[in-house]
Amino acid sequence: MLxxxxxxxxxxxxxxxxxxxxxxxxxxxxLAAVKYAADGLKHEVTPSNxxxxxxxxxxxxxxxxxNEEKRNEIYKTLEENKSIKFVF
Numbered sequence: 275m276l277x278x279x280x281x282x283x284x285x286x287x288x289x290x291x292x293x294x295x296x297x298x299x300x301x302x303x304x305l306a307a308v309k310y311a312a313d314g315l316k317h318e319v320t321p322s323n324x325x326x327x328x329x330x331x332x333x334x335x336x337x338x339x340x341n342e343e344k345r346n347e348i349y350k351t352l353e354e355n356k357s358i359k360f361v362f
Contacts, residue, residue, distance in 0.1 A: 292345050294335040295322060295362040296352055301331050303357035311351035312337045315344075330359070 322332040
């Protein structure tokens with residue numbers, strides 16, 4: 275899947291499962307954003323954490339991505355969603 279070499283950029287073999295962690299303030303909207311971003315692709319969402327005051331939620335998202343372009347597109351789509359504050 276991930277192979278390190280002497281270049282600055284790791285070599286990733288596609289298709290592969292790619293993991294994102296998202297943090298946001300509305301779980302339902304976050305789940306809808308994942309469904310939209312990963313439309314037609316096999317994906318799984320699991321809970322990760324809730325902030326001490328219960329205002330923010332983090333979710334682990336695994337998507338089976340076919341290529342780098344789609345992996346980056348998913349990241350950008352998640353990042354642009356107003357309910358999602360951070361994407362890692």
